[in-house]
Amino acid sequence: MNIILLGPPGAGKGTQAQRLVEERNMVQLSTGDMLRAARTSGTEMGNMVAGVMDRGELVTDEIVIGLIREQLEADNGADGYIFDGFPRTLAQADALGNLLLEMGENLDCVIELQVNDEVLVERIVGRAKDAAAAGEPVRADDNEESLKIRLMAYYKQTSPLIGYYYANDDLKSVDGLASMDEVAASISDALA
Numbered sequence: 001m002n003i004i005l006l007g008p009p010g011a012g013k014g015t016q017a018q019r020l021v022e023e024r025n026m027v028q029l030s031t032g033d034m035l036r037a038a039r040t041s042g043t044e045m046g047n048m049v050a051g052v053m054d055r056g057e058l059v060t061d062e063i064v065i066g067l068i069r070e071q072l073e074a075d076n077g078a079d080g081y082i083f084d085g086f087p088r089t090l091a092q093a094d095a096l097g098n099l100l101l102e103m104g105e106n107l108d109c110v111i112e113l114q115v116n117d118e119v120l121v122e123r124i125v126g127r128a129k130d131a132a133a134a135g136e137p138v139r140a141d142d143n144e145e146s147l148k149i150r151l152m153a154y155y156k157q158t159s160p161l162i163g164y165y166y167a168n169d170d171l172k173s174v175d176g177l178a179s180m181d182e183v184a185a186s187i188s189d190a191l192a
């Protein structure tokens, strides 16, 4: 089974993806994690995207599609993929559809995590404070200014995917404001 977790920054995509990995032997493909790894290891691409990411803007379709293609081409014995933070544009959604088609795979479900902006800002600012208090590194894009740009990028470039997948009959919407366990249960119901 291949699924997409769709939702604005801070909606809980990463947390829910982790749970699905543990419960269902699926593989999480997070383009945000891949890009951060490229930055940490100081690759040319990593250096190139650093400023764009820190500002909260989207990196180019070409780069993220390339990252996803590489992962899908590596046979990792997954019982399906959870796409987390990808696709984020209509071009990426088309590319993913084509990649899956080439592999003889389907997209089984797109789960939209619905939340509101106020809660997102609280969650993300809270995440940054918790990390700082624990002496952990704080994401450079977890500040209010970048967050505003990340939210706008979501509404402008990513939210049209809700209509795109709704029209393809793949979309299930879940209340992302419920507790983590309740959200996980709603996702399980949506996938049943």
Ligand code: AMP
Residues within 6 Å of the ligand: 009, 031, 032, 033, 035, 052, 053, 054, 056, 057, 058, 059, 060, 061, 064, 084, 085, 086, 087, 088, 089, 092, 141, 150
């Ligand atoms: P995330 O961890 O998913 O919030 O991603 C962090 C940042 O990485 C985003 O704000 C973008 O700058 C970049 N990024 C991650 N995934 C994508 C994507 N699919 N398309 C474009 N940029 C992305």
